[in-house]
Amino acid sequence: MPVTLKDIAAxxxxxxxxxxxxxxxxxxxxxxxxSQILAIADExxxxxxxxxxQLQKQSTNxxxxxxxxxxxxxxxxxxxxxKGIIYTAAQHNFDVLISTTQHGEAEMEAYRRFAGGNRVDGxxxxxxxxxxxxxxxxxxxxxxxxxxxxSALGHGSDFAYIDYDSQTGIEQLVEHFVAYxxxxxxxxxxxxxxxxxxxxxxxxxxxxxxxxxxxxxxxVEYGDMTYAGGVRTAQTLLNRNPExxxxxxxxxxxxxxxxAAVQNCGLQVGQDIAVGGFDGIxxxxxxxxxxxxxxxxxxxLGEMLTDLLIQLIADSPTDTVQRLLQPELIVRAxxxxxxx
Amino acid sequence: MPVTLKDIAAxxxxxxxxxxxxxxxxxxxxxxxxSQILAIADExxxxxxxxxxQLQKQSTNxxxxxxxxxxxxxxxxxxxxxKGIIYTAAQHNFDVLISTTQHGEAEMEAYRRFAGGNRVDGxxxxxxxxxxxxxxxxxxxxxxxxxxxxSALGHGSDFAYIDYDSQTGIEQLVEHFVAYxxxxxxxxxxxxxxxxxxxxxxxxxxxxxxxxxxxxxxxVEYGDMTYAGGVRTAQTLLNRNPExxxxxxxxxxxxxxxxAAVQNCGLQVGQDIAVGGFDGIxxxxxxxxxxxxxxxxxxxLGEMLTDLLIQLIADSPTDTVQRLLQPELIVRAxxxxxxx
DNA sequence: GCTGGTATCCGAAACGTTTCGGATATATAC
DNA sequence: GTATATATCCGAAACGTTTCGGATACCAGC
Numbered sequence: 001m002p003v004t005l006k007d008i009a010a011x012x013x014x015x016x017x018x019x020x021x022x023x024x025x026x027x028x029x030x031x032x033x034x035s036q037i038l039a040i041a042d043e044x045x046x047x048x049x050x051x052x053x054q055l056q057k058q059s060t061n062x063x064x065x066x067x068x069x070x071x072x073x074x075x076x077x078x079x080x081x082x083k084g085i086i087y088t089a090a091q092h093n094f095d096v097l098i099s100t101t102q103h104g105e106a107e108m109e110a111y112r113r114f115a116g117g118n119r120v121d122g123x124x125x126x127x128x129x130x131x132x133x134x135x136x137x138x139x140x141x142x143x144x145x146x147x148x149x150x151s152a153l154g155h156g157s158d159f160a161y162i163d164y165d166s167q168t169g170i171e172q173l174v175e176h177f178v179a180y181x182x183x184x185x186x187x188x189x190x191x192x193x194x195x196x197x198x199x200x201x202x203x204x205x206x207x208x209x210x211x212x213x214x215x216x217x218x219x220v221e222y223g224d225m226t227y228a229g230g231v232r233t234a235q236t237l238l239n240r241n242p243e244x245x246x247x248x249x250x251x252x253x254x255x256x257x258x259x260a261a262v263q264n265c266g267l268q269v270g271q272d273i274a275v276g277g278f279d280g281i282x283x284x285x286x287x288x289x290x291x292x293x294x295x296x297x298x299x300x301l302g303e304m305l306t307d308l309l310i311q312l313i314a315d316s317p318t319d320t321v322q323r324l325l326q327p328e329l330i331v332r333a334x335x336x337x338x339x340x
Numbered sequence: 341m342p343v344t345l346k347d348i349a350a351x352x353x354x355x356x357x358x359x360x361x362x363x364x365x366x367x368x369x370x371x372x373x374x375s376q377i378l379a380i381a382d383e384x385x386x387x388x389x390x391x392x393x394q395l396q397k398q399s400t401n402x403x404x405x406x407x408x409x410x411x412x413x414x415x416x417x418x419x420x421x422x423k424g425i426i427y428t429a430a431q432h433n434f435d436v437l438i439s440t441t442q443h444g445e446a447e448m449e450a451y452r453r454f455a456g457g458n459r460v461d462g463x464x465x466x467x468x469x470x471x472x473x474x475x476x477x478x479x480x481x482x483x484x485x486x487x488x489x490x491s492a493l494g495h496g497s498d499f500a501y502i503d504y505d506s507q508t509g510i511e512q513l514v515e516h517f518v519a520y521x522x523x524x525x526x527x528x529x530x531x532x533x534x535x536x537x538x539x540x541x542x543x544x545x546x547x548x549x550x551x552x553x554x555x556x557x558x559x560v561e562y563g564d565m566t567y568a569g570g571v572r573t574a575q576t577l578l579n580r581n582p583e584x585x586x587x588x589x590x591x592x593x594x595x596x597x598x599x600a601a602v603q604n605c606g607l608q609v610g611q612d613i614a615v616g617g618f619d620g621i622x623x624x625x626x627x628x629x630x631x632x633x634x635x636x637x638x639x640x641l642g643e644m645l646t647d648l649l650i651q652l653i654a655d656s657p658t659d660t661v662q663r664l665l666q667p668e669l670i671v672r673a674x675x676x677x678x679x680x
Numbered sequence: 681g682c683t684g685g686t687a688t689c690c691g692a693a694a695c696g697t698t699t700c701g702g703a704t705a706t707a708t709a710c
Numbered sequence: 711g712t713a714t715a716t717a718t719c720c721g722a723a724a725c726g727t728t729t730c731g732g733a734t735a736c737c738a739g740c
Contacts, residue, residue, distance in 0.1 A: 002456065002458065002481070004725095004726055004727090005726065005727070006726080014689080014690085015689070015690045015691075016690085016691095016726090016727085016728095017689075017690050017691075017692095017728085017729080018688085018689055018690065020727070020728060020729085021689090021728090021729090024728080027687095028687070028688060028689075029687095029688070029689075030687075030688060030689090033688080033689085045456070045481075047452050047453075047456030047457050048457060048726085048727075049395075049457060049458050049725085049726050049727070050453060050457035050458060050459045050727095051391055051394045051395045051400065051457075051458050051459065051725085051726080051727090052395050052695090052725070052726035052727040052728090053726080053727055053728080054391045054695095054727090055389075055391045055392050055395050055694095055695050055696070055697090055725090055726080055727070056694075056695050056726080056727045056728050056729085057695085057727080057728075058695065060391070062437075067426065069427060069430065079419040079422075079423075082419075082422075083419075086407065086438050086439070086440050087409060087440055089439075090409065090439055090440045090441065095437055095438065095439050095459075096437070096438045096439070097402075097435055097436070097437050097438075098426050098435065098436045098437075098438060099426070099429075099430055099435050099436070100426050100427055100430045101430065112387050113387075113390060116342065116385075116387030117387050117388060117389060117390035117391075118342065118389050118390060118391050118696095119390045119391065119435075141342070141385075227622070227626075256626070260626075282567070283623055283626070286567075286596070286600075286623070286627070287626070287628075288627075288628035344695095344696055344697090345696070345697070346696080354719080354720085355719070355720045355721080356696090356697085356698095356720085356721095357698085357699080357719075357720050357721075357722095358718085358719055358720065360697070360698060360699090361698090361699090361719090364698085367717095368717070368718060368719075369717095369718070369719075370717075370718060370719090373718080373719085388696085388697075389695085389696050389697070390697095391695085391696080391697090392695070392696035392697040392698090392725090393696080393697055393698080394697090394725095395695090395696080395697070395724095395725050395726070395727090396696080396697045396698050396699085396724075396725050397697080397698075397725085398725065458726095
């Protein structure tokens with residue numbers, strides 16, 4: 001029994017049309033009737049039905065985000081990205097609709113519900129996979145979207161995206177380690193299925209090559225982006241390669257896990273083994289010792305993505321915006337002192 | 341130009357009604373026509389318009405959450421609560437609609453839009469204030485909602501809520517410190533306007549009283565729930581009261597800040613000054629030294645709230661569920677050894 | 681008195697679904 | 711043969727808005 005325009009119309013004696021126009025501020029309704037109508041609306045506590053309005057206007061003032069379920073949950077990436085998104089959306093008077101699914105058919109189903117089902121005006125897609133079906137779908141139905149990240153290395157990316165140049169970032173981290181005298185540098189990569197995994201791997205190889213260091217398969221492991229996964233994977237790496245003097249975790253959480261693994265071995269982070277991460281989350285700075293990392297400001301990424309998406313919704317764009325941002329190497333105690 | 345029921349009707353030669361019923365699986369449509377219709381729907385890539393469906397069904401399968409903007413942003417509480425909510429909502433095939441606002445009129449506006457505007461079937465309200473206008477509003481329009489937290493001490497709470505008994509939690513923490521030989525225990529409280537601030541204060545006073553320790557106004561400060569705020573406030577507390585040997589931060593973030601402040605003074609956390617927190621966030625466990633804290637599993641709180649809300653939406657309840665959960669004291673190195 | 685303009689109002693259609701209450705045709709029962 | 715049941719379909723109304731295209735009344739200008 002919420003109050004509708006019809007109720008106000010009945011009580012005021014005017015038509016639904018006039019009530020609607022009075023409330024919307026059109027100037028073809030007299031001052032007198034407008035104030036009557038406003039008074040009644042106020043008295044009845046009228047609240048326009050947003051769903052009806054959306055149906056009529058064919059727009060929702062809502063952006064959508066579909067997050068991976070569970071296993072990535074304690075990854076700070078989405079938390080922070082998400083904060084940037086909802087805060088920026090609110091600035092533009094947009095709400096944010098969220099769902100979580102496992103990767104796979106359920107995920108596509110959610111995208112169809114949000115985009116095809118007209119629940120949102122635009123979508124932000126994050127964590128791209130190689131040949132990502134979500135992107136294909138959104139392109140096919142011409143629904144506005146922006147992507148955090150690109151397609152995998154070598155695949156074309158003909159859509160709006162914003163991404164940090166993690167290849168260069170990791171390369172700089174490797175160079176930093178090399179400059180400190182390290183030559184046996186291990187790396188914990190993200191899941192191979194993730195598009196950005198390749199860029200980081202390429203950065204690792206690029207850094208080694210520049211330094212004239214031979215790439216060794218055995219120094220590479222894949223982790224699951226979690227703290228616990230970092231502990232586990234670093235353990236494996238250290239057991240298999242006692243000669244390692246440095247480890248790169250491809251996100252800060254895994255790097256923090258790696259630090260713990262090093263300490264568990266009775267070794268000193270920064271003395272015996274240098275550790276570096278990627279992301280620049282707050283916990284990295286607060287760790288003991290503080291973590292050297294490649295910082296990609298995620299909150300700001302969320303802001304930029306949202307601004308871009310909303311702009312894209314407002315005026316269908318002429319050219320597709322693609323922005324590649326430079327991350328910043330932040331050296332802290334976890335990489336220790338130059339070794340000679 | 342998304343495809344609608346009308347398009348399928350036109351192409352198949354059946355009426356919109358029949359198409360609708362075929363797709364919905366009613367049994368008053370023959371196997372033959374059903375399969376024709378399904379085929380065409382599939383071919384055209386039909387995706388039901390959720391907004392139209394919501395309008396007709398007068399329900400949205402969506403729960404709403406309105407988060408405080410900015411200053412609380414780097415508080416992990418909402419991030420984790422939020423994860424619990426969206427994950428559980430997804431289990432029930434509910435989406436989650438989010439907005440952020442500053443506390444105040446804009447916040448009420450958002451509640452009206454979500455609840456009165458029929459955008460969501462139910463709301464989760466968190467961070468209650470004393471005599472919270474949001475709760476009054478939702479009660480007045482009889483919109484389903486559940487609350488994380490209660491009204492302020494002494495005010496009646498005639499609505500569905502789930503809360504941790506933080507009074508008992510803080511009391512236990514005080515008792516723990518007392519048992520370790522501390523008598524000069526400072527506390528950093530949350531903003532007074534927050535309903536739970538009073539419970540924690542009461543717990544502090546209760547703990548002191550049990551131990552026969554006189555309450556001293558000067559040992560109390562109010563913080564803003566952030567890490568930086570914790571550093572600042574602990575600093576103030578320590579400068580003013582050099583006799584302090586223990587500090588309680590009323591959330592982990594402020595407690596971690598307090599640890600940093602202690603260390604900045606050249607003092608040892610756990611040796612010179614004991615520190616305890618409240619929440620049990622992951623960072624507390626990983627801190628150096630690990631933080632003694634009163635753990636209130638927030639993710640689980642989000643799960644329970646969402647389950648309760650959805651149940652409340654499904655069958656209007658007979659009695660209002662109110663659950664008071666016991667938090668758990670977790671002793672770690674930040675509280676050091678017994679002093680004698 | 682007629683014309684044109686302006687101010688104010690409103691009916692009806694539309695957005696895309698779902699559903700109520702039939703309508704039609706065919707089969708079954710007697 | 712009629713009466714009843716069943717299977718299959720559909721028109722129209724409804725959900726609550728917004729908006730297009732008038733309609734009406736009144737005024738000024740000639």
